[in-house]
Amino acid sequence: MNKKGxxxxxxxxxxxTSRLPGVHLQLKPSQHIQGALMLLATCGAVTPLVMQFFGVSFDIAWTVSLVMLFWVIAQTVIFGDPYAAGAITAGLPLTIVFMNTLTPGAEAIEGMxxxxxxxxxLFLFLGITKLGETFNRFFPTAIKAGIIMGAAIAAFQSELDRLPSMPITLISAWVIVMLLMYSIPFAKLPDSKAKAIAGSNALLISFxxxxxxxxxxxxxxxxxSWGFFIPPVAETIATLSIWAVGLPSWEMIFTVLPIGIIIYILAFSDLLVANTLIKDADQARSDEKIDINPTRSHYILAIRNLGQLMTAGPLLWVHGPIWTGVQIFLIERYKKGRTVMDSIYSGPMNFYLLAIPLGLLMPVISFITPLFPVALSVTLLLTGFACAYVAMSxxxxxxxxxxxxxxGxxxxxxxxxxxxxxxxxLYLFLIGVKEENQAAKDEMNLKNEDPDSQISG
Incomplete structure (x- = not known):
């Protein structure tokens, strides 16, 4: 327990800073099952895609997902960032678009x-040089909005293509999760314990x-099914890890450079969101000082992705700083005081702790495997919805x-x-080399000078 402040x-x-469960961080069993099932279902959602694009068995694809879970919890427990780690989810639709241009198997593995x-x-270089913010500012707002809009359109398109395979199930999942997370009438209902539970468990309820x-x-x-899942570690490393597959060609590296830059921009935006949420939590409680360090976060993200690549090979999504929905849920609990959550670091630890142990139980795997398409669909739907309104704003x-x-x-x-x-x-021709705010003023001045130029509705 930390001393006050x-x-x-x-x-x-x-x-x-490493903080061990049960030693530095208090265990809260009430959070273990809920968090583990949500993490397994969401992380496992890309398991069928790994099988499809990489041409591997379920056992190998599931092993890659379990390794990802290790690096997710490592962000808090081993490296000491206060965020509830996740993936760069907005990059997943764009990655799927890229994967569809490659031949399944060796070429897709090389591309990823x-x-x-x-x-x-990018994480290492921009972390060491501390140029992340400068790099992010280099891209005008309209271009960044377009990139985010592209993720939204790709996400919606992928789910419209998937809809005929299980229309009743997917539409039900969409309605439930959108009602609980974004419905204005639902938000206006009188506050109650049932409403709070439903809102904070929207993903689990939709699944x-x-x-x-x-x-x-x-x-x-x-x-x-019964029994235990024995991960085929040696086969996974021999099939997907960089040790066995080798380095990709320079041609492939240059091919993925634009999408790599886009994914970094999306990750930097996630870091800004994460820091805003953590600062809000820090202001709510004076009993703990929260160390926010963007440079350290860059290092951690580089290590997590490199660790994934070296221990089990690539996944379809890239490790990112925050799982936004879970982070918001945990921060709301953190604000209620030390009796509810001792430390900001104990929240992600308790939420993620049982994911790997449960992921080794065949009854759990057999129960959640049919839900993988639902979990992927809900993930992409929420990604598309959030990206769309962020881009438009x-x-x-x-x-x-x-x-x-x-x-987009x-x-x-x-x-x-x-x-x-x-x-x-387009930006250079239509706006020019100037700030977005100045462009807005110029457009407003033109409208004021020529009212007839506005389209009547």
Missing amino acids: QEHPGFKWGPF IALFLVVIF GGAGLIGWISGELTFEM MVKTNVSRGIALTI FLTATYGAAWGMGIGIV
Whole structure:
């Protein structure tokens, strides 16, 4: 337990601090099952995609997911960042677009390794030089909005393509999660314990509700298995790790460079969101000093992605700083005081702790495996919804909105290179080398001078 107003204790090593469960961090069993099931279902959602694109068995794909869970919890327990770690979810739709251009198997594996290496380099270089903010500012708001809009369009398109395979199940999941997370009428209901539980467990409820409806409709089938899952570690390393596959060609690295840059931009935006949330938590409680260090976060993200690559090979999504929904849920608990959550670091630890042990139990695996398509669909739907409203809120002028939408469609349809390339050209021609705020003023002045130029509705 930390002394009032001081940083939570742990083993310091370099810029990192390790805090062990049960030693530095209090165990809260009430959070273990809920968090573990949510993490397993969401992380496992890309397991079928790993099988599809990499041409591997379920056992290998599931082993890669379990390794990812280790690096996710390592962010808090081993390296000492206060965030509830996750993946760069907004990058997943764009990664799927890229994967669809490659031949399943060796070429797809090489492409994903190349993407990991590019992102690792960006995290390391921009962390060491502390140029992350400068790099992020280099891309005008309209272009960044277009990149985020591209993720939204790709996410929605992928789910529309998936819908015919299980329409009743997926629509049920969408309705439940959107109602609990974004419905204004639901938010206006009188506050109650049931409402709070439903809102904080929206993902789990949507998975469970859709699973029940899918089973009743016959779209989902559950077959119970017993025993333990023994990860084929040697086979996984021999099939997917960089030690066995080798380094990708320079041609592939240059091919993935635009999408790597986009994923870094998305990750930097996630870091800004994470820091805002943590600062809000820090202001709510004076009993603990929270150490926010963007440079350390860059190092951790580089290590997590490199660790994933070296221990089990690439996954379809890249390790990111925050799982936003879980982070918000944990911060709300943190604000209630030390009796509810002793430290900001104990929240992610307790939420994620049992994920790997439960992921080795065949009854759990057999129960959640049919829900993987539902989990992936809900993840992409929420990603698309959030990316869409974030992108639209970023741009303030009609020209910027048009550029953002154009970049979005090009990125989702033809890939990151086309989106970024044409987006930069459009920005230079239509806005010029100036700040977005100045462009907004110029557009407003033109409208005031020529009222007839506005489109009547």
